[in-house]
Structures are given as C-alpha cells and as structure tokens.
Amino acid sequence: MISERVQIARLFHRFSFGPKPGEFSRALKNGLAAASAELLTVPPNDEGLKSIANPTLTDLGPFPAVNSPNRKVFDDAMRRQRHDLTLWWLDRMVLADHGLTERMTWFWHGHWATSIGKVEYSFPMYLQNQTLRKYALGNFADQSRNMMLDGALQYWLDNGNNTVSAPNENLAREFMELFTLGVDQYSEQDVKLVARALTGYTVARSSGTVTFNPKKHDSSTLNILGKTSSFTAEQVSNHLVAQSQCARFIAQRIWFRFISDTAPLTYDNPLISAFADRDISALIKSAGTGAGISNPENSLVKSPVEWFVAVCRALKVTPSKVSKPDQVINFLDKLGQIPFVPPNVGGWPSGEPWLTTAAAQYRLQVAQYLLTQGDLRALSSAPSGDRYFMIGDLLGVPTWSVRTARALRNVQGDPTRLFLLAVSSPEYIVSI
Numbered sequence: 199m200i201s202e203r204v205q206i207a208r209l210f211h212r213f214s215f216g217p218k219p220g221e222f223s224r225a226l227k228n229g230l231a232a233a234s235a236e237l238l239t240v241p242p243n244d245e246g247l248k249s250i251a252n253p254t255l256t257d258l259g260p261f262p263a264v265n266s267p268n269r270k271v272f273d274d275a276m277r278r279q280r281h282d283l284t285l286w287w288l289d290r291m292v293l294a295d296h297g298l299t300e301r302m303t304w305f306w307h308g309h310w311a312t313s314i315g316k317v318e319y320s321f322p323m324y325l326q327n328q329t330l331r332k333y334a335l336g337n338f339a340d341q342s343r344n345m346m347l348d349g350a351l352q353y354w355l356d357n358g359n360n361t362v363s364a365p366n367e368n369l370a371r372e373f374m375e376l377f378t379l380g381v382d383q384y385s386e387q388d389v390k391l392v393a394r395a396l397t398g399y400t401v402a403r404s405s406g407t408v409t410f411n412p413k414k415h416d417s418s419t420l421n422i423l424g425k426t427s428s429f430t431a432e433q434v435s436n437h438l439v440a441q442s443q444c445a446r447f448i449a450q451r452i453w454f455r456f457i458s459d460t461a462p463l464t465y466d467n468p469l470i471s472a473f474a475d476r477d478i479s480a481l482i483k484s485a486g487t488g489a490g491i492s493n494p495e496n497s498l499v500k501s502p503v504e505w506f507v508a509v510c511r512a513l514k515v516t517p518s519k520v521s522k523p524d525q526v527i528n529f530l531d532k533l534g535q536i537p538f539v540p541p542n543v544g545g546w547p548s549g550e551p552w553l554t555t556a557a558a559q560y561r562l563q564v565a566q567y568l569l570t571q572g573d574l575r576a577l578s579s580a581p582s583g584d585r586y587f588m589i590g591d592l593l594g595v596p597t598w599s600v601r602t603a604r605a606l607r608n609v610q611g612d613p614t615r616l617f618l619l620a621v622s623s624p625e626y627i628v629s630i
Contacts, residue, residue, distance in 0.1 A: 204597070207595065210594045216508030219514065238483050244294055250290055258279070259404050280320050280538075284536065291503075304504075310330065312543075323350050325349065342436075346373065349408050352408055355368040356369070363414075367389050370392035374389070391422050394418070395416065395433075397415045449470045449473050469481060469488065498548075498549075510568065513617075577613045586607050599624070
C-alpha cells in the first residue's frame with residue numbers, strides 16, 4: 199500500500215494533466231477521500247475554460263486543382279485551421295480547472311484513433327473531438343453509436359466506399375477488434391456480416407457529413423454474434439456494445455492507460471462490474487478508488503502530450519499565447535506525439551517507447567523553452583532552503599529518489615535550474 203501523498207499524486211497525473219500551482223498542497227491538506235471525490239467528479243462549470251473560444255473552422259470544400267489560382271489560398275486556410283485546432287485543444291488541456299473531462303477526451307482520441315493526416319480537413323476532426331468530449335464520461339453505448347457514424351472516422355476507415363455491391367471491411371473489423379470487443383472475440387464471418395450491415399453510408403470529406411443511401415445498403419437478414427436481424431449501423435453498434443466481452447475489453451483499456459500497462463487486469467477485477475451498465479463515469483471512479491491505484495507496482499510513463507501539458511500547467515503557460523506558437527507543435531512533433539495525428543488506428547504506444555535518449559534530450563529543450571514563457575515567481579521568491587520542498591508540491595511529485603534529491607538540493611539556489619531538473623527527472627516523467 200502506498201501513502202496518501204502518492205495516491206493523490208497519481209490521481210492528479212493520471213486522471214488530470216497534473217496540478218496547477220497550489221492544487222497539490224491543498225489536496226494533501228484535505229486528504230485522500232476529498233481529493234478522490236473532487237478529481238473524479240466533474241463540476242457543472244469550469245471557470246478555467248471560459249476564456250477559450252472555440253476555433254473558427256469552416257467547411258473549405260473540395261481541393262482546388264493544383265495549378266488553380268485558389269489553391270494557395272486554400273492550402274493556407276487548411277494549414278491555419280489545423281494549427282488553430284491543435285493549439286485550441288492544448289489550451290483546453292492546460293487551462294481546465296478540472297482536468298478529468300479533457301483527460302478522458304484525450305483517452306478516447308487514442309481509443310477511436312483517427313488521424314488528420316488522412317482526413318486532412320480540420321472541421322470534421324473538430325466535430326469528432328466535440329463528440330468524444332460530449333460522451334467522455336457518459337454511456338459507452340451512446341458514444342459508440344455516435345462514433346459509428348462520425349464523418350472523420352468513417353472516412354479514416356474507408357466506410358464511404360462500403361456498398362452492397364462492394365463491401366469494405368475496414369470499419370467493421372476495427373470496430374470489433376479495437377473499439378468494442380478486442381482480438382479473437384469474433385470470426386472472419388462476423389467481420390463480413392458487420393461490413394454488410396455498414397453499407398450505404400457516404401461521407402462528405404470536407405464537412406464530415408454522413409448520409410445514408412438505402413439503395414447501397416445491404417438490408418438482408420444477418421446473423422451477427424448470435425442475433426439475427428436486418429441491421430442498421432446504430433443497431434450493430436448497440437449489439438456489439440451489449441456483448442459481455444465489451445465490458446471486459448473497455449475495462450482493460452482503462453486499466454492499461456490509467457493504472458498499469460504491464461500488470462494484466464484480473465478476471466474478477468471490480469472495474470468490469472462497474473462497467474456493467476456501460477457507464478464510463480462509474481468505470482473511472484472504480485479505477486480511481488480501487489486497489490490498483492494504491493498498488494506500488496503500478497507506475498505509468500507520461501506520454502509526450504501529457505508531460506507537456508503538465509509542465510504548462512505548473513508554469514501557467516497557455517500554448518497558443520507563447521511567443522512562437524508554431525514552436526509548440528514543432529516540439530511535440532520531435533517528441534513523437536501531436537494531437538489529431540495518431541500513428542495508426544491502434545493509437546499511440548505507452549510506456550518504454552517514450553523513454554529514449556533522444557526523447558530525454560527533446561524534453562530538456564522543450565522545458566527550457568517553456569521556462570522562458572512561464573511564471574516561476576512563487577518559487578523564485580521563496581527562501582532558497584524551502585525550494586526543494588516547494589518543487590515537489592508544485593509539480594505533484596510525491597517523493598524523489600536519493601539521486602534526484604541530491605541533484606535538486608544542489609541547485610535549489612537557482613530556481614530555473616531546479617525546475618528544469620525536476621520536470622526532466624524520472625520521478626516526474628513516470629507517475630510512480
């Protein structure tokens with residue numbers, strides 16, 4: 199069993215994006231029960247988000263011909279919208295007073311991994327992001343139905359080319375394997391039948407609008423995982439989510455991303471029963487208060503975006519307001535993770551892939567840049583002898599190793615150097 203200080207730190211770093219200045223200290227004073235209740239329950243309003251306007255994104259229409267006089271204007275608009283969309287979401291992650299909704303939106307983005315690299319248009323990616331946020335802590339059946347007919351996902355997985363005369367299996371396969379059931383929980387025949395049930399939908403790529411053409415839909419009676427019916431896309435989604443394996447699969451995904459990516463979810467873990475009604479909020483509360491969160495073995499590595507956002511929160515840095523906002527995106531590109539650009543439909547990796555020597559060097563560069571933009575006045579104005587203790591509370595780090603503690607104590611006379619070493623330390627990069 200780990201200490202309350204460690205458990206509270208885990209709640210901040212796993213179910214939010216790390217504490218803002220003063221939050222960790224206040225949570226320690228209030229105790230674990232109060233911290234759990236606060237961090238795992240979304241309030242009706244979030245003052246931190248009120249200053250963020252939604253990006254101005256529009257349907258830019260079809261690509262003009264390469265040599266068209268309108269092509270440069272179009273390309274510039276595409277780049278500007280993509281830039282604004284990325285920084286808008288980073289701003290939300292950083293400025294939210296209550297980080298759970300944005301953290302869950304980030305999780306679902308990796309779960310329903312869709313890349314703007316193929317979609318290209320920002321507007322449908324924005325609409326998908328809003329859908330993920332709307333259902334981030336709602337009912338998974340509702341989320342799945344809406345994602346099944348999401349324009350960006352439909353285009354990403356080629357379902358606009360899925361017709362009764364030429365079925366395309368991409369969305370059907372990934373919907374079962376990666377989104378609802380997991381591997382080896384269906385047959386190849388099930389893939390073919392689900393694909394037939396998903397025929398007839400077309401996507402307007404630039405707007406993300408999905409329309410249904412009954413003439414291109416296979417309306418025949420199909421037997422999918424024990425149920426015989428003439429399925430619509432929504433009915434297929436409901437049927438797959440209702441499978442008992444869905445509860446185990448989604449609980450496993452939450453366990454893997456929030457508790458441990460090395461220890462397996464046990465067969466009788468309470469997370470599974472907590473998700474019996476497909477209530478995502480109940481599942482998250484079970485994860486945040488269960489035995490797994492207090493097991494000292496269950497450490498997790500911060501992904502680049504999670505680390506970046508946590509540093510920004512500690513420094514009061516708004517990504518879109520830095521001197522060179524494009525530099526933010528360039529840094530994240532070097533670190534290997536940019537919102538809206540997962541590497542494939544399986545999403546981003548976890549754990550050790552983020553702990554390379556190159557990644558450590560890039561993190562140092564990013565931290566140095568953010569320090570030039572951030573607010574360290576509270577740390578700088580404190581007596582030198584207090585800074586070692588302050589830096590742990592500022593960052594929500596429960597304890598330092600002997601080696602890290604020695605390094606931090608040696609530089610506590612230099613607040614900038616102290617912060618730089620702390621956010622580059624193993625204890626900050628890994629949620630111990």
